[in-house]
Amino acid sequence: MIRADLLVTDVREVATLARGAVPRTGAAMGELSLVHDAAIAVAGGRIAWIGPARHRGRAVRLAPGAATVSADAGVVVPGFVDAHTHVLFAGDRAFELPLKVAGASYPEIVRRGGGLLATVRATRAAPDRRLLREAGARLRRMASGGSTAVEVKSGYALDLPGELRLLRLVPRLARSVGVSLVPTFLGAHAVPEEYRGRADAYVDRLVGHVLPSVAREGLARFCDVFCEPGFFTVRQSERLLRAALGLGLGIKIHAEEFVLSGGARLAARLRATSADHLVCATADDRRRLAAAGVTAVLLPVTALAASPRRRSPAREMVDAGVPVALGSDCSPNTWVESMALVLALAVHAGRLSPAEALSAATVNAAHASGLAGRGRLIPGAPADFSVFSFGSVDQLGYRFDAVPVAVYRQGKRVSPS
Amino acid sequence: MIRADLLVTDVREVATLARGAVPRTGAAMGELSLVHDAAIAVAGGRIAWIGPARHRGRAVRLAPGAATVSADAGVVVPGFVDAHTHVLFAGDRAFELPLKVAGASYPEIVRRGGGLLATVRATRAAPDRRLLREAGARLRRMASGGSTAVEVKSGYALDLPGELRLLRLVPRLARSVGVSLVPTFLGAHAVPEEYRGRADAYVDRLVGHVLPSVAREGLARFCDVFCEPGFFTVRQSERLLRAALGLGLGIKIHAEEFVLSGGARLAARLRATSADHLVCATADDRRRLAAAGVTAVLLPVTALAASPRRRSPAREMVDAGVPVALGSDCSPNTWVESMALVLALAVHAGRLSPAEALSAATVNAAHASGLAGRGRLIPGAPADFSVFSFGSVDQLGYRFDAVPVAVYRQGKRVSPS
Numbered sequence: 001m002i003r004a005d006l007l008v009t010d011v012r013e014v015a016t017l018a019r020g021a022v023p024r025t026g027a028a029m030g031e032l033s034l035v036h037d038a039a040i041a042v043a044g045g046r047i048a049w050i051g052p053a054r055h056r057g058r059a060v061r062l063a064p065g066a067a068t069v070s071a072d073a074g075v076v077v078p079g080f081v082d083a084h085t086h087v088l089f090a091g092d093r094a095f096e097l098p099l100k101v102a103g104a105s106y107p108e109i110v111r112r113g114g115g116l117l118a119t120v121r122a123t124r125a126a127p128d129r130r131l132l133r134e135a136g137a138r139l140r141r142m143a144s145g146g147s148t149a150v151e152v153k154s155g156y157a158l159d160l161p162g163e164l165r166l167l168r169l170v171p172r173l174a175r176s177v178g179v180s181l182v183p184t185f186l187g188a189h190a191v192p193e194e195y196r197g198r199a200d201a202y203v204d205r206l207v208g209h210v211l212p213s214v215a216r217e218g219l220a221r222f223c224d225v226f227c228e229p230g231f232f233t234v235r236q237s238e239r240l241l242r243a244a245l246g247l248g249l250g251i252k253i254h255a256e257e258f259v260l261s262g263g264a265r266l267a268a269r270l271r272a273t274s275a276d277h278l279v280c281a282t283a284d285d286r287r288r289l290a291a292a293g294v295t296a297v298l299l300p301v302t303a304l305a306a307s308p309r310r311r312s313p314a315r316e317m318v319d320a321g322v323p324v325a326l327g328s329d330c331s332p333n334t335w336v337e338s339m340a341l342v343l344a345l346a347v348h349a350g351r352l353s354p355a356e357a358l359s360a361a362t363v364n365a366a367h368a369s370g371l372a373g374r375g376r377l378i379p380g381a382p383a384d385f386s387v388f389s390f391g392s393v394d395q396l397g398y399r400f401d402a403v404p405v406a407v408y409r410q411g412k413r414v415s416p417s
Numbered sequence: 418m419i420r421a422d423l424l425v426t427d428v429r430e431v432a433t434l435a436r437g438a439v440p441r442t443g444a445a446m447g448e449l450s451l452v453h454d455a456a457i458a459v460a461g462g463r464i465a466w467i468g469p470a471r472h473r474g475r476a477v478r479l480a481p482g483a484a485t486v487s488a489d490a491g492v493v494v495p496g497f498v499d500a501h502t503h504v505l506f507a508g509d510r511a512f513e514l515p516l517k518v519a520g521a522s523y524p525e526i527v528r529r530g531g532g533l534l535a536t537v538r539a540t541r542a543a544p545d546r547r548l549l550r551e552a553g554a555r556l557r558r559m560a561s562g563g564s565t566a567v568e569v570k571s572g573y574a575l576d577l578p579g580e581l582r583l584l585r586l587v588p589r590l591a592r593s594v595g596v597s598l599v600p601t602f603l604g605a606h607a608v609p610e611e612y613r614g615r616a617d618a619y620v621d622r623l624v625g626h627v628l629p630s631v632a633r634e635g636l637a638r639f640c641d642v643f644c645e646p647g648f649f650t651v652r653q654s655e656r657l658l659r660a661a662l663g664l665g666l667g668i669k670i671h672a673e674e675f676v677l678s679g680g681a682r683l684a685a686r687l688r689a690t691s692a693d694h695l696v697c698a699t700a701d702d703r704r705r706l707a708a709a710g711v712t713a714v715l716l717p718v719t720a721l722a723a724s725p726r727r728r729s730p731a732r733e734m735v736d737a738g739v740p741v742a743l744g745s746d747c748s749p750n751t752w753v754e755s756m757a758l759v760l761a762l763a764v765h766a767g768r769l770s771p772a773e774a775l776s777a778a779t780v781n782a783a784h785a786s787g788l789a790g791r792g793r794l795i796p797g798a799p800a801d802f803s804v805f806s807f808g809s810v811d812q813l814g815y816r817f818d819a820v821p822v823a824v825y826r827q828g829k830r831v832s833p834s
Contacts, residue, residue, distance in 0.1 A: 030515075094815035098447075098770040101732065145818070301817060305765040309726065315518065336817035341758065348722040353515040398511035400718060400753035401562070401818070 002048045003063040004041035006383070006411050009053065011038040012391045014076040015358060016050055017376040023295055023323035023367040030355040032393060040076060042383040045410035050377055069406070071387045077358060077396065078375050079148025079384035079409060080339035081365035083297045084276050084327025086186075087138045088166050088173075089119050089156045090126035093332040116156075116190050119332045123156035123166075131169055132176065138330060138337055139177040144415035145338040146404045148384035149180035151327065151369045153224060155189030160210050163187050167219035178414045180384075182369045184252060185211065185220035188232050188240055203236045207243045215247035221370050222273065224252040227263035234262040241270055250370055252297070256280040257306070268292040274325065274368040278317070279303050279310050286313075286320035295368040296322045298360070299329035300345035301336045314350030314360070325364040326357065340402040347397035354397035383411040419465045420480040421458035423800070423828050426470065428455040429808045431493040432775060433467055434793040440712055440740035440784040447772040449810060457493060459800040462827035467794055486823070488804045494775060494813065495792050496565025496801035496826060497756035498782035500714045501693050501744025503603075504555045505583050505590075506536050506573045507543035510749040533573075533607050536749045540573035540583075548586055549593065555747060555754055556594040561832035562755040563821045565801035566597035568744065568786045570641060572606030577627050580604050584636035595831045597801075599786045601669060602628065602637035605649050605657055620653045624660045632664035638787050639690065641669040644680035651679040658687055667787055669714070673697040674723070685709040691742065691785040695734070696720050696727050703730075703737035712785040713739045715777070716746035717762035718753045731767030731777070742781040743774065757819040764814035771814030800828040 015032040017024075024031075039056040041049040049060050062068070096114040109115055123131070135152075142150055152173070154166040167183050174181040187206045195202035214220050223244030227237040241251045250273045255263025257277035267275035268288035275281075275289060276297040289296060300312035317324045326346055328336045336342065343357040352360065366375030373381050386404035388395065396402055407415040432449040434441075441448075456473040458466040466477050479485070513531040526532055540548070552569075559567055569590070571583040584600050591598040604623045612619035631637050640661030644654040658668045667690045672680025674694035684692035685705035692698075692706060693714040706713060717729035734741045743763055745753045753759065760774040769777065783792030790798050803821035805812065813819055824832040 092812065092815065094771060094809065094811040097764055097811070097815055098772070101764075101768050101770045101773075141818075141820075304721070304762075334817070335815060338818040341818055345721075347514060347518075351518050353518045354511060355515070356518075392511070394511040394514070395509065398509065398514055398752060400751070401558075401755040401758055403558075 002060045005063045005066045006042035007068045008040040011071040011076050012073045014038045015393045017363045018378045023364045024359045025323050029359045042411040047381050074389045075393050078362040080146045080361045081149040082147045083325045083365035083368045086331035088135045089123050091122035141337045143179050146386040148409040151182040153184045153186040155186030158192035183220045184222040184224050185214045186224045188225040222250040222252050226254040267294050290321035295325050297325045300350050302329040302334045312350045314352045324360045325368040326360045343397040344400040354394045357397040384409045419477045422480045422483045423459035424485045425457040428488040428493050429490045431455045432810045434780045435795045440781045441776045442740050446776045459828040464798050491806045492810050495779040497563045497778045498566040499564045500742045500782035500785045503748035505552045508539035558754045560596050563803040565826040568599040570601045570603040572603030575609035600637045601639040601641050602631045603641045605642040639667040639669050643671040684711050707738035714742045717767050719746040719751045729767045731769045741777045742785040743777045760814040761817040771811045774814040801826045
């Protein structure tokens with residue numbers, strides 16, 4: 001008999017994603033392993049039992065002082081895992097939008113004080129307490145939107161002390177917000193001003209000094225690189241990622257966002273954990289990613305914002321057998337915090353079914369973030385889940401702005417706090 | 418000396434939209450008439466005074482029992498006016514999405530029990546209390562997202578008693594939710610099953626019986642029609658709209674959503690209050706709308722959801738001198754409630770500046786909804802406004818999922834309730 005310290009009752013439908021291999025591919029992406037008229041028992045911050053409410057009495061007893069909460073005939077889904085964010089920055093870049101609307105090119109925006117390096121300047125100048133406050137506010141809103149785990153990239157310092165500082169803030173943020181954070185080292189986000197025109201020398205510096213320091217301190221789970229013309233070449237990316245693999249880090253790559261440049265092929269060759277963006281990836285790229293088991297982390301809000309004619313190729317990736325995961329890409333360029341909106345765009349623009357989008361935002365996003373066991377509601381898994389007030393799971397991805405009525409992480413309510 | 422019963426202090430920036438003609442066109446759409454470090458005094462549910470906080474002492478005295486609330490260095494903007502919704506329906510149509518993803522055509526979806534007429538069946542069958550509960554929940558979430566006035570169309574009954582019933586629910590909803598609602602008669606939303614293949618006979622019925630009943634009871638402010646192949650022709654639309662004009666109603670038209678069919682030209686010819694959707698409108702249409710002073714009510718979420726290659730032509734309309742307003746188009750087809758998201762898509766996909774999008778969602782949307790005096794914060798106007806926690810108004814349209822910390826309508830807080 002299970003002794004629960006939290007019992008969730010009156011659950012019309014719960015998506016457990018219990019069955020099948022991880023990550024999900026193809027038809028399995030649409031299989032949610034629903035349980036209807038369910039109850040969920042939590043013990044010690046982990047799922048202890050999930051099943052039809054009518055079987056609960058035989059399986060679960062309440063521990064003394066246990067809490068019982070009703071889902072009021074709503075649905076329960078695993079906490080979203082946001083598999084790609086740049087939340088750790090200072091300031092904002094709203095001032096660029098009127099320039100973009102007026103047709104200014106990216107170099108022109110840079111000349112007027114904008115662009116990625118503007119955020120690098122603001123972030124370098126910001127004291128820790130400001131970064132904790134601003135990123136913390138974003139992460140709290142993400143949590144209230146149903147995200148219980150978030151991948152967080154460095155990459156707005158681009159120097160040794162600054163990148164280490166950003167990565168050291170990640171565990172502090174995780175503690176203060178109450179969300180699981182996965183730190184990724186993105187020193188190769190851009191070539192910093194000090195190295196302008198000397199990208200190879202900057203990669204030397206990353207490989208020789210910064211990456212070893214990150215690894216030595218255990219500050220990052222993954223190493224990522226922005227492989228795109230004007231940023232880092234395939235050769236430079238490969239050098240950095242091989243060094244990261246040698247130091248025991250997982251690898252990710254920003255690939256084929258603006259043009260086809262070979263990053264997806266590199267991801268397949270190195271068997272990266274994920275290739276991200278992939279807006280311009282080809283059918284050949286899809287075949288290679290599928291064969292290598294690389295997860296495509298798709299960012300449909302960014303694809304939409306970047307160009308009027310672009311879409312995140314979610315349908316094509318699923319049809320090609322590539323495991324698809326989702327991320328917000330929250331950054332000063334695409335300020336979005338709600339994974340429910342990301343799901344809706346993956347459905348309405350990326351042409352996933354709601355069930356496929358939910359797999360992409362939970363079990364597959366957990367896999368892409370190195371969080372084995374998360375993103376599914378199975379006995380023994382951390383009790384990370386959200387309650388929504390509607391009666392069927394397919395409302396996620398259908399409604400553009402669904403907001404959970406309650407969010408739990410490791411059995412503790414994180415929202416409303 | 419003004420005696421205020423509500424004082425809002427510590428406002429970093431307030432967009433008053435006080436100056437200039439209504440509706441806004443061209444460059445005036447970007448002029449927000451900002452006041453910095455402001456205070457706002459409300460008396461009797463109306464704006465009594467807005468100005469720099471340092472001048473407040475000389476201008477405003479607090480009435481006995483007056484409330485003072487701090488915006489905590491946030492911004493204040495006029496309550497959003499959602500100029501186009503179909504919130505009055507029962508059920509949902511999430512089940513269509515997996516079919517759409519699998520490539521099903523609209524007729525195929527109809528054969529499988531979907532499409533607009535499926536919502537007509539569900540709405541006809543729903544008792545009043547269910548419609549009030551479901552539409553009320555949507556409107557409450559809209560209000561918590563910052564919408565203080567919402568246009569609401571009938572059109573999911575398509576018979577005399579049913580359409581009258583829907584329109585009679587609108588004032589009841591307005592009272593229960595605490596939001597201003599503008600009822601629009603959309604009996605010509607589609608040809609109902611009973612009239613299949615006999616659209617002219619249905620228009621006869623609308624013109625001869627339904628519309629006069631609506632007008633006699635004073636149930637609607639506007640008459641609207643879905644002018645599109647498979648729905649109503651330009652001739653049928655003109656007949657209906659001329660009858661509506663004759664009965665003293667304002668007129669609107671769903672025009673050029675899927676194909677170019679002449680609805681925009683008709684709107685210009687009849688000097689309609691608004692033409693809505695306009696995704697396929699031509700440069701000639703834009704010139705005609707501008708010359709006739711017809712407001713383009715644009716629905717960027719629907720444009721995005723309808724087709725991967727379409728965008729709401731917001732930039733083009735503003736550049737052509739057409740007054741642009743925004744709406745969510747919340748319906749079972751595009752379930753979106755947050756006007757902040759609508760603004761963000763108008764900016765990122767429709768290429769408006771954040772300031773233009775804010776004008777479109779406030780003063781111009783009020784104009785398109787027949788709500789003279791709303792959508793601006795000027796002395797004497799209803800005190801409908803929202804407080805956001807960020808420090809500059811340009812964050813609206815930049816951030817995809819901004820949520821106000823407080824929403825006031827006629828000086829009373831409607832959210833959080």
